[in-house]
Amino acid sequence: MKKINRTKDLLNPDKHGYYGDFGGAYVPEMLYPNVEELKDNYLKLTSTKKFKKAFDALLKDYAGRPTPLYFAKNLSEQYNTNIYLKREDLCHTGAHKINNTIGQVLLAEALGKKRIIAETGAGQHGVATATVCALKGLECIVYMGEKDIERQAPNVARMKMLGATVIPATSGSKTLKDATNEAIRDWINNPSDTYYIIGSVVGPHPYPDMVARFQSVISKEMKKQLKKVTGDENPTHIVACVGGGSNAAGAFYHFINEKKVKLLAVEAAGCGIGSGRSAATTQLGTTGILHGSKSLLMQTTDGQVVEPHSISAGLDYPGIGPLHAQLYTSRRAEFLSATDEEALQAAFNLARKEGIIPALESAHALAILNKTEFKKDDIVVVCLSGRGDKDLAAYMDHL
Template identity: 50%
Template sequence: MQGNYFKNYPNKEGFFKEYGGSFIPEQLQKEMDKITKAYYSISKSHKFIAELRSIRKHYQGRPTPVYFCNRLSERYGGRIYLKREDLNHTGAHKLNHCMGEALLAKYMGKKRLIAETGAGQHGVALATAAAYFGLECEIHMGEVDIQKEYPNVMRMKVLGATVIPVTHGLKTLKEAVDSAFEAYLKDPINSIYCIGSVVGPHPFPMMVRDFQRVIGIEAKDQFQEMTGELPDNIVACVGGGSNAMGIFSAFLQDDECKIFGVEPGGKSLDIIGDHAATMSLGTPGMIHGFKCYTLQDEKGEPAPVHSIASGLDYPGVGPEHSMLKDMDRVSYVTASDKECIDAFYDLSRSEGIIPALESAHAVAYAIKLAQRSPQESILVNLSGRGDKDLDYVIDNFEMPK
């Protein structure tokens, strides 16, 4: 990749080549245009940048470290490193863009933050940002995910957020997005919809990516300082794709670095509804006001999806990921539910680090890479910690001896 990548993608209409854009009702488009204008204005402001940097350092605890997994590497080969986003305040990468979005909302004079959440990490992060800035917060979450991620539900409530259970459809992430959009449409003047990933209509895929770029910027410098070279492989899980774009962004123009996005293979890749492998098995389509790869049923509607990781069970994906797939710059692969659980316990018992089930998908693929290419280095974005998943894992899977 040559040239100034971040000036070229997206274009001014919000397209990453053929993907992205904004296909939404006129009323909502007017509000999105205001958000776009405000973001372009303040993202170049010294005051905004200085305040965001101060928040990251003194409140979030950035930079998060890069850590070498000595025992895991000895077991499987290769040299496995983790970018420890699980050590970011609230336990995941989500706060990187939530603090940015809340700061934008404050600049625009908004009073309420609205969002969806799957695994609950985005909801917790946004509730945290709302408390920090003194804003109201409303989080929409599918009933299935409320049951799976109950600790995060209670964290949101403790932080002062209102949690809205979503009871229609599959009662998971897609339906939570639908519900949050409906709530936003009722009062776009006083509210802002803080999308939780690099998805949705322009400017959110660009804006969330930009706020998440801090991961890759830090990781690249840290890895070079530790090893004197760039990593051979970069690995991150992909649902909507915010943590992945955060770390991928720093290495896209380094052709010697191989990049892997790991999707949920679920229970089976052969049955619709048993996986959420959007990039691996989907086709271009429309969802939630933008164009991307989607999993579709026979009617062309978003298909049912499954993953044990609530943050990954989405039938669409970020438009930038869709472009990077077509450009053959990123390889999109899968890890099954079983491989995810095995990696969850492997990392926990080898290194004393309990990963989120989302992140465990990336760890699972890193283990495969290490066995296949034992001389190569692998940098994994450990996007979140697994406290939220403990009850679900223990109740549904046998603990290894």
């Protein structure tokens, strides 16, 4: 077999959907037409004036963009550097997830799909999907792990109020991985009328590229905002948490080719890297195939997926997206990790220093401020991917 020459481009996948050695589309035969239809049309449709106008209008007038770039004065004094927070927590629905769901629902409409399915962990993607489906009058089914339904009850209530049907995933660890499995089964059984909105930069091509493009509005805004407040559109560091990795992909996107900008990706170490209860994929994972793409994932020697653990439902995933796998193996981004306890302490610190309660996912990014050496004149941007309303029960347990 002739060897395919994989792209070395860190930002864009090749025509087969590979970032270096990672990516591709590994799907059941019944889903092949759906994935091919999307692959053949997503760039064409999203580049039209009509799509761009509708997307930009909804981001501005409905989602509330641009989100602020906030100079965290008290946090900056604590760490003796300059820390800015990209306030994705101030988006409608409380997280960056709305950027992607607006884009994908517009695509679904353009493709004539009336039934929308999604998976969710922390519930933010589920809420964002239910929100835009309500706006557009589309049927919405959200799959969510039974364990996550219990620990993210406020978001489950929001989805139901928005008219979505929430279906529990009761197999495996009953978390995000299992919700994704159930969503894929649904898609296999309903290939003709159903559009699957994947919430992160995972899954078969073109999803990783498509989600990264929709989320790239984060870094696009950051460049303009930094230029205005610092005189330079490039910071020294960008910090973002990584589960599948959509907020990190969005925060990194327009800086990936800016080699002087240090990209810091923070995974969930759970109870510790070597504890057997972790979700730090780059530290524990090997190359394999999960949910339709080749990437790094936590697995046994015979290829069985290792159950992940994190106090954060949104980071409780056994793999990372292929873009992030490429950023890790190429050393373009530095991958760090934070434990459950470190994330909790970082969340309480932000709340008491700045009056902002972050999502547990975002708290992992904040936690590495304690682990990284910054200079006094560095410009550090932390992507605050979501707000902490949904995690108040977990926070109350640790007060």
